[in-house]
Amino acid sequence: MNSKSSEKKGGNSKPNSLQSNSSSKLNILRKKYSVTGEKGENLWNAENAVDYAEQKLGINLDDWQKEYINTKGNTAVRAGRQSGKSFAESLRVALFALLNPKTQTLIIGAVDRQSVELFEKVKSHIIALAKSNIRGKPTLHKIELSNGSKVIALPCGRTGYGLRNYAIHKLVVDEAHYVPEEVFVAVRPMLATTGGTIDLLSTPRGNKGFFHDCFSDDEFTTFHVFSRDCPRITEEFLASERKRMTKLQFSQEYEAEFLDQLQQFFSKDLVDSCILPQSSDTHSEVGYSLPIIAGGYFLGVDFAGYGGDENAFVTLVNQRERSYVKEFETSEKVSAWETVNKVIELNEQHNYKKIGVDDGGLGTPILDFMLEHNKLRRKVIGLNNSKRNISRDGREKTLMKNDMYGNLKIMMERGLIKIPDDPDFIRSLLSIQIEINEETKKEIIFGKYSHITEALIRAAWLVKAKGLRLWVR
Template sequence: MARKYSRTKKRSKSSKKDSSSSSSYLKTLSENSTASEKGEHLWNAEDAVEYVSKKLGIELDQWQKDYINAEGDTAVRAGRQSGKSFAQSIRTAIFCMKYKKEKGMAEPTVLITGGVERQAYELYMKVQRIILAIAPKMERGRTTMQRMTLSNGLRILALPCGRDGAGLRNYAVIRLVVDEAHYVHDDVYTAVEPMLATTGGFMDLLSTPRGNKGRFYEAFQEGSGFTTFHTTSEECPRIPEDFLEKKRKSMTKLQYAQEYLAEFLDSLQQFFPRSMIDACIRPEVTPFSSGRFFLGVDVARYGGDENAFVVVSYIRNKIRVVHIETTERVAATDTIDRIIDLNTKYNFKKIYIDDGGVGGPVLDVLLKNKAVKRKMKGLNNASRSVLADPKKKKGKKIMKEDLYGNTRRMMERAQIILPDNIKMMESLLSIQFEYTDNNNLRIFGRYSHIAEAMVRACWCEVEKSLNIWFA
């Protein structure tokens, strides 16, 4: 059963917090809560959703209320910043607080996972803070960043799903919550569905669409058994019109339709297919210490995406990714120090860094450092700013499709060896491409930071053929 909601044209002017409230607001509520564990108002409330909304001081959209109250398996496809994660956190928290343990069930578990590991943990933290704000005395034992136990015997876990869901087995899961569900491999669903069948549990899938294949897409097809919800960013009264207008102008029609209108599209294609990634993965048995080492760096603005560092080893015309690292909310000086530290460990032949935007000042400082100044190279793939052969004043310049195309070609030829790293897989799977009206190739991704660092590191293979570093 699909449900579509019309946009509320009149913007809310309520002084109450709305459903886009930050995690810090929930944290403050949970720290200051004096609610009783008896919770008569929650457990006996005629409308539990209304009670929680008032307790948190927020206003929910009608689709959010309907979704929170929905029973059975559900799937939500929603545009960016439309409030799907907040609605899910309230839905999950209410279910957990009102749950009554069945006789004979050992450790009933609500499991939160996702196609993007960080966002799954963030969703779990929202659930945790809502419970502590509404019924703090339900908490039992030691609550961590991944685990919470309640007085009704329920356990709430946040775990990475991995490539095949092996780490999610052997739990008595009564509710499975999958954030960014379109990024989750079908093998994960195959692994967890028997657990739900055993307990009579249900699953909640929520995501912004990505293509028209996979289990998340199938949930919206006739006869899937899922209650489905579709809402767009344009229908959210909290998103300013001028913000959406800027996005319409800066994105292609297809990209905007996917990200903000939550449409399933077949015209946007995956740049690195899952089968290609899987074929390149090899189990890490021993540390790979031979060959020439190269570093690719993607620098993020403070408070934005993560900084990414990818170290590769080049030997016998093959590249092996030997180290992946991300940092978040750190100063530029910390990023500079980290690059220098990694060079001390690996003694890089070359260090490739995005010299556009916030990466420019980082490169400028490193060009003055004796240890790395001769190793630095700026690769700003957003523009035609770097000559493929710096010895020539003229010639073809490196573009984004050159960097990504080189990496894809090497993967197709089995020249790249990848570790079984969930963050790298998330990033590579997020990369999509389309052809614009002018027949230009456009490459983009929501979690591109690690992929950006990787394609820069892999550029060493091209420079080898130019004898820039190879000897």
């Protein structure tokens, strides 16, 4: 994780980092906020707070992490997967809160789980470094300290509207390239009265947006971290990933490059046009106003791979030509048998006309079992990411993953499908990218948070294919 290509564009001089206090202020802090009766070295009398934290936590920070934690002002980190950016940020936030009294730090992400995961790391560092300085009992989203500082974690939503009332000293945006542009417009004024600063960290997504622009903005000190420089990532692992991914995908995910060849498949405007508004008078589990209809129900399923990931289940209800997302859910780290039972349970609720599943990899044995189940075998269809033969009037063609994505996009453009105003659902759609090989013109579609969308494209394809015969084998 050593950032040999650390891009220092010049940070601002506003007080932000744990090193920003003068010696006199630190002396006051040592007396007022150090643990009562504690003997020997502690966070407040240590010669170097980062070195002390490193020793206390029993870790060895990479050089770029140490440099980053000590950096003042606005920062932006673009880093390859598993390069340690979240760990460095969580320690940076913990030390900032402990050493800067009466400050408020807000951690946001596109979805709640994202901000909470980073917050949990911050909380664990504070407990390890200065547990006695915690005031009250921390919650899932907030921790308060005896020095008057607070750390809060919240989802930002599509617009950041719910964050407007906070006055903060440090704003942390996790996976910043996946956060809508409107959010940055809403949250930057929150820093005006406090002289606060922003920490942005993300794996890149394309070459546009606020996060991308910060790397040519002199107000930000920037860091560019390659996964290959992380001593905890083996060459063998990266070699296997190179084989699995295209060159451009690898460059974006593990070398954190901004690439104009990788572009968003579903534009934000298109996604927004398909959203049904939130409503308290709802007839749907997804929390928006869904017409009471007695149409056909279709289930799309994307199975988790052997590495974990998520299962995703999306139920579409179709009436005439329009389809609505009736409900969706994801599950993590469940057995294949639990996944089968989930499909059976959902079928009992909705009596699906058809069920489209990803039958590649782990999905193959699951599909085989469902084909033996009395209530599922006439409904379940294998729709994997390579190809599937379909026919109408005896004519065959090959169904590719891109066909399913193309069908969903056309349905969205024609207003034939409506989706919930849910951050997880929207994030999944907006994460989908397309790469076009300049030589072969082959299109490759992929996404960092693709599971929900992968389930949706299968359900949407079943709606389109109502008049077709789909071969399961």
